[in-house]
Amino acid sequence: MPNVTEEWYDSLRGWRMELFLIPASVLTALTLVADPLLLACILCSRALRQETRYLLLSNVLVADVLFVAVNLAILVCNAHxxxxxxxxxxxxxxxxxTAYCGxxxxxxLMVADTYAAVRWPLQYRARLPPARTRQALVLVWLVAAVYPVSLVIAMEVLDDSAPWRPAVCLVLLSLGSIGREAEAGVHVYYAVGAVLxxxxxxxxxxxxxxxxxxxxIWRSRYSRARxxxxxxxxxxLLYFGPGLVFTLELHLFSEGSASQDVRVWINAVNMNVLMPLPRACAxxxxxxxxRDIHDTLLLLLRRRRLGQVTVA
Incomplete structure (x- = not known):
């Protein structure tokens, strides 16, 4: 495994992959600016905090902020x-x-919530109160964390070698070194999750x-529903796409059916562009x-501007 990480690092340096930090940094910056603003709109409004769809959206935003922050930290460490x-x-x-899966x-769940709101409009609030939504979000994080955390524990228990420092820190290389049986479990985990x-x-x-x-509501070509x-x-599509690309990466890494440079390029594009992109667009x-979030954001910005004018 140390040799694999050294070769991967040499390929990164040879192809000057640190330039991919530019789009990764831009997309991460957009996410870290926009997501906290929307989170502030939801958390500052009591009415929005009582809406199931906004609680779900806030959880997506939290997961996105956590993911892009950790992802950029990994990329910077690998590049330098x-x-x-x-x-x-x-x-x-x-x-x-865990953040990606969450x-x-x-x-x-947001899609299922939209369906429930349209299908049972009268019983919707009674069936999905805020307390039940929060319980569902806790369950989401538990489900998202259980397999990655279990793999980490298993790798630490089974690895009897002295602690060492890999040249690069990547999910792909960590999963590619755990053996065929565990790797099959990873494929089953992602395949079942994606299918469900x-x-x-x-x-x-x-x-x-x-x-x-x-x-x-579907008659007009540019209707709000469409x-x-x-x-x-x-x-x-943007959220699920990188996961499918990662599955391809894991297959290429385990089978060795592609050259080292091809695998490095696919991984660099996926981690630096494809994964941060949906978080910046969300x-x-x-x-x-x-409309509620848009109006709340304008109200917050207007209050801040009036406060600055009053202080001046």
Whole structure:
């Protein structure tokens, strides 16, 4: 394993992959600016905090902030040759995977929540009160964390070598070194999660269309329903896409069917561009499309401007 990380680091330096930090930093900065603003809008409004859809959205934003922060820290350390101890590297990568899975699972719940609100409008608030939504979010984080944390514990228990510092800290290399049986478990974990989430999303959207097709909201080409569906579809594609690319990376790494440079390039594009991209777009695809959040944000900005004028 030390030789693999050294070769990976040499490829990073040879291809000057540190230049990929530019798009990664820009996308991360956009996320770290926009997401806290939307979170502030939700947390500062008692009415928004009582809405299930806004609680789910706030959880997505929290997961995105955590993911991009950890992801950028890993990328910077790898680019500048900062070597972490193996146990710390495993914990950091587990946090990254947990944040990614937590965001994807919450997005799936947002689709199910939209379906429930349309399908049972009169019983919706009674069936999904804020307290039950918070319990569901706790369950989401437990489900997202249980497998990555279990893998970290297993790797630490089974690895009887002295602590060492890998040249690069990557989820791909950590998972690629745990053996065939454990690697098969990783594939099953991601495959089952992707299939279940995709099936639930497709079912909810199909049922939504069946329930609302006679209401006339789909007749106009640029109706709000069509634009909302398009925004959700783009966001889901952007969130799920990097996970599929990562599965391809893991397969190429384990089979050795591609050259080292090809694997390094795929990983660099995925981690520096494809993974931060949906997090930077989410505030605009989801958050600012909600009128309540948009109005609350304008109100907060107006109050701040008036406060500055009063102080001056």
């Amino acid at each position: 040759g900062v070597r972490m101890l193996r146990p710390f590297c495993d914990l950091v990568t587990a946090a990254s995977v 965001g994807v699972l919450t997005l799936t 989430c995709s099936a639930l999303i497709l079912y909810c959207y199909a049922r939504l269309y069946a329930v609302t097709r006679t209401s006339g 634009l909302t569906l398009l925004a959700h579809a783009v966001a889901l 505030p605009f695809l989801y958050g600012l499309r909600y």
